[in-house]
Amino acid sequence: MSRVEGVLSFIYRHQPPGMKKIFYCLLLCLPYLYCREKYTPGLTTPNTGYLVIEGIINSGAGPTNIYLSRTNQFAGQGYTYENGAVVVVEGNDNSMKSLPDRGKGLYSADLPGLDNNIQYRLHITTTDGKEFLSDFATAKITPAIDTISWESENEGVRLFLNTHDEKNNTHYYQWDYVETWEINSSFRSFYKWEVNSVPPPNNNITIVAASADPSIFTCWQTDASTQILIGSSVKLSSDIINAMPIAFIPPGSEKLSVEYSILVRQFALTEDAYNFLSRIKKNTEQTGSVFDPQPSALNGNIHCKTNPAEMVIGYVSISSVEEKRIFIKATEVPAWDYKSTCMEDSIKDDSVEKKFAYGRGLLPTRIAIPGTWYMGAPKECIDCTLRGTNVKPDFWQ
Secondary structure, three states: OOHHHHHHHHHHHOOOHHHHHHHHHHHHHHHHHHOOOOOOOOOOOOOOOOEEEEEEEEOOOOEEEEEEEEOOOOOOOOOEEOOOOEEEEEEOOOOEEEEOEEEOOEEEEEOOOOOOOOEEEEEEEOOOOOEEEEOOEEOEOOOOEEEEEEEEEOOEEEEEEEEEOOOOOOOEEEEEEEEEEEEEOOOOOOEEEEEOOOOOOOOOEEEEEOOOOHHHOEEEEEEEOOOOEEEEOOOOOOOEEEEEEEEEEOOOOHHHOOEEEEEEEEEEOOHHHHHHHHHHHHHHHOOOOOOOOOOOOOOOOEEEOOOOOOOEEEOOEEEOEEEEEEEEEHHHOOOOOOOOOOOOEEEEOOHHHHHHHHHOOEEEEEEEEOOOEEEEEEHHHOOHHHOOEOOOOOOOO
16 A cells, blocks of 8 residues: 555545545546646647648739738747748749749738639748748639628627628638727827936936827827638528627727727638638637547648648638728727726825926926926826827728
């Protein structure tokens, strides 16, 4: 008998009769806790990771955006962009259109003149000399987005999309979106720090009156979708997508503190592309518990010409792109309860206290008690350019 078993046996024998059953049940559970071991799978991922290709060749108006990156062997290693590659859209008529490297893994250009009667593919050459080819495919025509609507949900705002194809040719859809919202600084500063040229700690810091800077009060922030948004009408009698959930604005979010806008883009997919994205979605968003689907293979339509055995992750589709934008004002949403986390703090009109406040990064905002106290706030609560841009978007209402 081991030392642990001996101790547990002693404790069991000295329990009151009413406690022995409970203690016995706890003993039965102990092996399940005691025998848990960390499992580290054997990883065969190459040191450089697998190439990941994301994007759609746009056969209509607007840019074609292709993103190249690498998988990482371990979680927490960050995002690895594949820069410096040569990316070309090739037609089976021997036409070639280059996508210049725009940085951070983005290869982008407008490709006017793509012919819907010609098949195209993506040809990628990485800096290590490897070549990757997607299968030739014919462009699909994407129907227009009918409407984007919203409604209050759980004190937040849920956005929906409606679309349909009168010709009954699409059936498989994909969407992405870009959100933009206006933000205002929580406070205006009518004072500023004035510091003489004497090195610390002997320098003198004073607070002097100044005009509030309007260029740092109103800004805009932008964010892009990251989830895989797909839908299918194949099981319906008509090619209609009704009330497809697109995005959700959480309760009290700053996104709706003033005004919010969303630009939704719609793409037509082939059945194979839809099935590939469905597998990606399950593997990335619906795994983690014993009840979730098990990870599946991610074989797309892209292959390594240099080494056919090398795995490549991605599926290149070709379609026109349809888009639609809507705006929502905070005043349109009943009782939108946005509360800034910014707070003012007091600054005593004393040389030591002012140096302390200056060192903390506070900016003086106003006089609280003349000759005695000022009020101040953190820079990011006064200068919105620390969180966004003060350049008004061209599309803004």
